[in-house]
Amino acid sequence: MTALPRGVMLGGVVLLVLLFLLANAVVRVPEDRQAIGIQLGRPVWTVNTYRPEERFGQTGAGLVLKLPFVQEVRFVDKRVLPLDIAPQTVLSTDQLRLVVDAFARFRVVDPVRMFQTVGTEERLADELSRILTSRLRNELGKQRFDVLLSPERGQMMETIQAAVNRSAAAYGAEIVDVRIKRADLPPGTPLEAAYERMRTARQEEALTIRAQGARDAQIIRAEADAAAARTYAESFGKDPEFYAFWRAMQAYRTTFNDGNASVVLSPDMEFLREFNGRSGRR
Incomplete structure (x- = not known):
């Protein structure tokens, strides 16, 4: 069996090394992920980050290069994520204990800040859940029970969302929606x-x-x-004469209303003068 030339073997080794380096230098970024390049524990670049004005097909997803063995890539979800909150017991202003079951949705809008403050999406969700729970207790504790069952609840949720967003911005996140699923008495x-x-x-x-x-x-x-x-x-x-006639007609209507009344009076009585016509009037 003939041995391969030394040059061919060396070229093969070099090719394998290049392929290995290339495999460690190229990273595929999906459409629904944001990528952070980490070097020596610090973020140095980002790819496919969230942009409000982003249109379909204009993302930064695809193949990106990094320094092999020096840089690592962390992926952060770009989608809107659910944030479930454990049912909370709240005391309303009319001294009723309410069991409130709420939920929220959020997204990561600044992956670098999220990485620097909490590190992972799981820890971010825990922090946002703690903030939202506190804000729900404070806001719902200012309301009556009947308000929580009325259309005014929508405005209250918007107030809570705006308050939580001010805190969420410090972690690179945005609260998209806050809703109360149920608000019941025990x-x-x-x-x-x-x-x-x-x-x-x-x-x-x-x-x-x-x-x-x-x-x-x-x-x-x-x-x-x-x-x-x-x-x-x-x-x-x-017309005084018409008034006298009208009053007489009203009196006749009242007197003979049942149809069986009998009146015995003198023909020249004042009460009956309208029956005699004008000639019978005095």
Whole structure:
């Protein structure tokens, strides 16, 4: 068996070394990952970082070069990530203990700052969860129980999100959304008592609305009667004979309303003079 020439063997070794160096110098960055180049424990470059104005296909993902054996690459998720929070017990302003189940979503917008402050995404999630839990307790503790069940809760969540974002920026993160999944009283007597108080409050509110409606109706009816009286007075003042006739007709309507009334009077009585026509009037 013929031995390979020494030059060929040396070339093969050099090629293998080059291939090994190239394999350690080229890194593939996926579309959904941000890459940080770490040299001697310090970040020296980034690739495919989050940009709000980024359009589809304009990312920095792909193959990148690094110094082999000198630099390492850390990957940070570029997607929006969930942040689950353990159910919290909060005391509302009306002295009701609430069990609040909330969640949030966040993304890493500055991977270098995240690496320098907390190091990993897991530790970042823990830190954000602690901040959000504290803010939820503070904000929800300022509200009544019925507010947590009303549309005003959306504005309250926006306030919490803005407050948490101010703290999250120090860790290179951004809170995208905060939501309350459930806000309930603990089961048992406190829950039933709260429902009874809410029912009583709604009944009192309904009674108040009905009383205001009845008062307004009386005012409107009185104003209408006064306007009618003024109209009648003006009309009757212009024609006294018509007024006398109208009053007689009203009296007849009241007297003979049931259809069976019998009246025994003298034909020349004042009450019956409208039956005699104009000739019977004095």
